[in-house]
Amino acid sequence: MIRQLTFVLLMLAVSGTMASCQKKAEKKQIGIQLWSVRDALKSDVPGTIEKLGQMGYTFVEAAGYNDGQFYGMEPADFKALLEKNGMTMKGSHTGINLPKDGEWNDAMAWWDACIAAHKAAGAEWIVKPSMGAEAYRSLDTLQMYCDYYNAIGEKCNAAGIRFGYHNHAHEFETELDGHTFYNYLVENTDPNKVMFELDLYWIKAGGKEALDYFKQYPGRFELYHVKDETELGGTDATMDFKPLFDAAAQSGMKNYIVEVERYNYDPLESVRMSYDFLNQAEYTH
Template identity: 70%
Template sequence: MTHVNLKAKSTLLALILIAFSSSVFAGEKASSKKEKEIGIQLWSVREDMGKDAAGTIAKLGEIGYSFVEAAGYSDGKFYGMEPAEFKALLEKNGMSMRGSHTGINLPKDGEWDKAMAWWDTCIAAHKAAGAKWIVKPSMGRDAYEDLDVLKQYCDYYNKVGEKCNAAGIRFGYHNHAQEFETVLDGNIFYDVLLENTDPDKVMFELDLYWIQEGGKEAVDYFKKYPGRFELYHVKDVEELGASGEMDFKPAFKMAKKAGMTDYIVEVERYNYAPIISVEKSFEFLNNAKYTK
């Protein structure tokens, strides 16, 4: 009788240990996805966000993304939601909003006060949503045609950056290929931006794909302008790793030199449905040995 009880107790103990081990392993497996702080630019799933923002955010959280960079700010709201509502939706799905792409171009004569008022509203909304940065993703055509206009943009960005700093938010600029292909009076467009903006007020979100498309090397800019590139956009022709043309390792190895604090996936073209492409992109970076 005693032998049977001992045997039963041993079996029960073994089952408990197996169950405990399984639950711990499952927990580790579930949490391992978010060991790396990988962000997603919501432009990557723009159509999905337009159809079902809540459902799309839920899927991104399930994939394992830690934060989003919005691309849907307008009139004090994000994707039609009040800042607090959007923030709560993200937090419900294990994410946060660290930043956003938005902005208005250089104000025309007599419209400066109106532009500054727009920025005040914009900055307040981003602050309420928990954003750490606001990035201007483009600028007017006139800047690419006239060096003096480009320098006016630089002054403008310094002013906007000063406003953002006062709210505890960083202001930055995101490139495409054109900023490296355009030369004004012997000056590379992107270099003019770097040299005429105050590092304390304006940082840069370097798109690793577009700089390569523009014929330049990211690492060369990290060496020449250390500390200016607080954000990376990690992008490929389609989802990350699909083309075989992008080597992100050198940029990540120089993250400290660049000044990079966060990196964000952006997918603009797809081999699959957008949500599948961003999932494959997450897996690519999550499995990469050079990312943290």
Template identity: 70%
Template sequence: MKLRNIFLTLTAFVLIAMSFSFCTSTPPKKEIGIQLWSVRDDMGKDATATIAKLGEIGYAYVEAAGYNNGKFYGMEPAAFKALLEQNGMEMRGSHTGIDLPKEGEWDKAMEWWKECIAAHKAVGAEWIVKPSMGGNSYRSLDTLQMYCDYYNKVGEMCNEAGIRFGYHNHAHEFEVELDGNIFYDYLVQNTDPDKVMFELDLYWIQEGGKNALDYFEKYPGRFELYHVKDVEELGASGKMDFKPIFEAADKAGMKNYVVEVERYNFEPLVSVQKSYEFLNNAEYTK
């Protein structure tokens, strides 16, 4: 009888301990990406240590901002891929690209894209995003149309390699009008959805005076990526309400979301850690 009582007491103790541990454990890691521009200075000083820290924080994947001449942050695609994998991450995407080629330089530009796409395929990237547009694109609607045609061509080339091509906004795309057309709207309307998707920067669209939810209604399915950004680290300003935007993810077409921090209240690596924790603890993120 004594042994049975002891056994029951120990069993109860174990169950209580397990219950306490479950209730106080940290939330499971979510599939959160980080745009490496957020830690650009750290990547320049010591890319290996920086990637290790991002993996330790809990980020699942990176979006690079350091492609040049077939390499990422000075590393061959295989080496950069291995570094990420050693730290529990992968490179899903990248910000890079060249502006509309000048007259007579089209073939040269296409060769650049071929090399770029091959390097991204080798590293395992799922998307390439043009992070901004050349200043000449704002001169006229004719020039903007040439950019639309150009992006359709690049998107076609990316598709052939199994990679998506997209465009990332700032505020001015929503502020500029050409012949009565909002710059951003014209870009969405005149690019082929099968060839060009959009990475919507949630902070910059708000700064441009527009509402992301309105754009999801107007152009459903076009926004395959979110750039999740605040004035500084996520949640610091109190100005950004991400919840309804994430709740509308299906309407938007969102497949991945990426943290970007450009201004800081702390050291960059601390700011991106706080931003990770903000999203990982949010009830509306997956």
């Protein structure tokens, strides 16, 4: 009887320890858009990456691709730097605008090299952060952009990478021949080739509600840019993120990324505060 009791107590202790370890291992997957710390990266890439890893961020979304490199580093070297600091590069903001007549093949060659570099760095997605001003002048040009994005998305798919588009406010404020610019872009791109990274702050600034778009275009918004006036959870906060995270199954959100563009503090302190805010929120995972 004593042996049985001892065995039961031992198993309960082991079970409790395993549960505790599992709970500690379930770290929230919070990403950081590196545009948030662009000035720090200009002066010290390794040191800035180290600080972001120490804060608790698990992945980055780059904003520094150029000529086959990330922040002046070869893709494999940048990948190794991130991994050394407990992070990965899940995605990146980059791209070139709609090619002019006769330049399509050159544009596609640029994308081939871009995709190969991102593949070598371990990226899961490439997001075009904006488009040329010409797109806002006519529906015909916007349709050409839709076709262009579908072609890029097909190339990305072949490499196992997703292609997407990131909004600002003006995509929701612009009307072309009776069509809201952003709506037309969503409706005329192939869901299998083009996903959307919804900037939760900019859609609100553009006078629209993210929840309405989740209902209208379910599953299209695989990424959230989590942004506010300044650092998340600050004294001048305007955003209520909980309903947007609660709707993740409807929106299609798979990853969320902090972006801070205006600061009340040093940018590194602002992104640290933003991480703490999301890490402590009960609605994030």
